[in-house]
Amino acid sequence: MKNTLYILFFAINSLLMVACGAYSFTGATTDAETLQVRFFRNEATLVEPTLSQRFTPELQELFLRQTNLTLVNNENADLRLEGEITGYRIIPMSATSQQTAAQNRLTVSVNVRFYNKLNEEKDFEKVFSFYSDFGASQQLVGGVLEAALDEILERVHQDIFNAALGDW
Template sequence: MKKIILSLIIISALISCKTYSFTGGDIGNAKTIQIDFFPNQAPLVEPNLSQRFTNDLLKLFINQTRLTQSNSNGDLYFSGEITNYRITPISGTANQIAAQNRLTITINVRFTNKLENKKSFEKAFSYYSDFAANSQLTDNILDNALDEILERITQDIFNRSIANNF
């Protein structure tokens, strides 16, 4: 009897996972995802940012869902552009010199859910990373800042598109 109950619990759990990923995302009946290249249209351009963002976004969806990549006509479709890459001073010293700078990146995303159009949207996602003003935004400092920013932006896009967190 215990085996039957346990089997029913396992089967019902597996059935309920049919449209949900293990991260809580609702992909419905979608099977494919298409993510176009996000060109960098910001006034200040970081050369590898477009490729890195596009790859990070695709990797997140492939790793966190059962979706497969499609080069055209994906059930879930992402396009957009990088619209802002800005470095600004955020805090000063007694000598009116910047003590910290902030790198802010903004990415405009158009999401189309071809199976459930009401879930489609266009939205700008933005995040930042702070670094010491006496540091150059190169090498490890740039890599760490981009890691932090892109992880947050891609997760926000994931949450907004399939986890239904508005």
């Protein structure tokens, strides 16, 4: 009787492990094996020189970290991402009683084209955008700029990932 319980317990656990193996906590589902991420040029009117150099490698890293895709550098990839940074704006968000800005907002917009060679119905072209607020007394350089870009790029990259592979 005890052996039968062990066998039953082992069988149920094995089935659960196999069933849960197809699930991804990121929500990403794809039969694709390869991914190409082309360099995202900065075509915004106001250009931050480090933005293009950060954007593409960090996007590649997110896809590699959250999927089993292999990064390739050719047109035969199952999935392909390309686009350009189209917006980099700093605007005042709130005013003080002296009619000066109390807080500024940095907004970055990126136009993305996604191609899925295995399922062309999932292809899209879409603009992704996010922002970060900072005090008007702060200069958007050094640590303030890095913190703002970290927040913005993390959100934009995750939104791109979800749009491309998330079946939510």
